[in-house]
Each structure stands twice: as structure tokens, then as C-alpha cells.
Amino acid sequence: xxxxxxxxxxxxSTNLLREVIQLSDDFERSLARELTVNQTxxxxxxxxxxxxxxxxxxxxxxxxxxxxxxxxxxDRLTKVGHVTRERHPTDRRxxxxxxxxxxxxxxxxxxxxxxxxIDAVIRDYTQEEQDVITDYLRKVxxxxxxSIPSGVGPADMPGERSPDA
Numbered sequence: 103x104x105x106x107x108x109x110x111x112x113x114x115s116t117n118l119l120r121e122v123i124q125l126s127d128d129f130e131r132s133l134a135r136e137l138t139v140n141q142t143x144x145x146x147x148x149x150x151x152x153x154x155x156x157x158x159x160x161x162x163x164x165x166x167x168x169x170x171x172x173x174x175x176x177d178r179l180t181k182v183g184h185v186t187r188e189r190h191p192t193d194r195r196x197x198x199x200x201x202x203x204x205x206x207x208x209x210x211x212x213x214x215x216x217x218x219x220i221d222a223v224i225r226d227y228t229q230e231e232q233d234v235i236t237d238y239l240r241k242v243x244x245x246x247x248x249s250i251p252s253g254v255g256p257a258d259m260p261g262e263r264s265p266d267a
Contacts, residue, residue: 150200
């Protein structure tokens with residue numbers, strides 16, 4: 103029988119960060135439900151919204167899935183009207199996956215109230231306090247990045263995740 107490891111008391115801010123991470127996951131699930139997609143499809147949409155049209159291969163790399171799996175994801179997103187396949191503007195043989203404007207608008211309608219609410223919170227603080235909070239969050243990001251083994255990330259793990267995940 104394995105025993106639960108002992109953890110020393112952590113600062114309240116550490117517990118709050120854990121809660122923020124959980125809430126972020128909950129929010130993503132809520133957004134996926136709103137857009138009637140699964141988590142992998144939502145990640146594909148997020149990539150396309152943030153980075154613009156991509157080839158199926160680029161999308162597969164960004165999601166850490168195989169090109170065959172990315173085709174399944176693109177097919178599902180096309181079927182529900184979230185993306186279209188369009189000929190690449192300069193390479194007639196290539197195809198670009200383009201997010202549908204209506205889907206982008208719908209996603210932002212869900213995202214922007216939360217984003218602006220978070221932004222309003224930081225503005226309640228003086229510039230000096232904002233600088234301290236921002237420095238703390240930069241350091242937290244640095245710790246997270248340092249905790250991920252080298253070579254591990256979506257672009258480094260093709261085929262690791264199922265397209266149905």
C-alpha cells in the first residue's frame with residue numbers, strides 16, 4: 103500500500119494558482135461545449151484563431167497528433183462549420199485550414215468577458231503593485247516551463263494523442 107506523500111504548507115497564492123489552473127480547465131470545457139466540439143477540436147480552433155490559417159501538417163504538429171488524426175479533426179470542424187479548407191494562395195497543391203469568421207466571433211463572445219474581467223482586476227492595483235504581480239507571474243511561468251522536460255510539447259509528440267481525446 104503506497105502512502106500519500108507529505109507536503110509542507112504552501113502559501114495561499116500557490117493554492118490559488120492551482121485553483122486558477124482548474125478553473126481554466128473548466129472554462130475550456132465550457133467553451134468546448136458552447137462550440138459543440140471536443141477538447142482536441144477546441145485546441146485546433148485556438149491554434150487557428152491565434153496563428154491564422156494553417157496547413158493540416160502544421161496543425162498536426164501544433165496539436166501533437168499525427169497528420170491522419172489532424173484530418174479527422176479538420177473533418178469534424180468542417181462538418182460543424184468552424185473551419186473551411188481553402189486552396190493555399192501561392193501553392194496550388196497545398197490546402198489551408200481557415201477558421202470560420204462566425205466561429206471566431208462566437209468564441210470571442212465567450213472569451214472576452216472573462217479576459218476583460220481579469221484585466222480589470224489588475225488595474226485595481228497601483229502601478230508598483232502591478233509590477234510586483236507581473237513579476238511574480240513571470241516567475242511562475244518560468245517555473246512551469248522549467249518543469250516540462252526538454253523535448254516535450256505538442257510539436258514534439260506527433261501521434262501521441264488520439265483525435266477523439
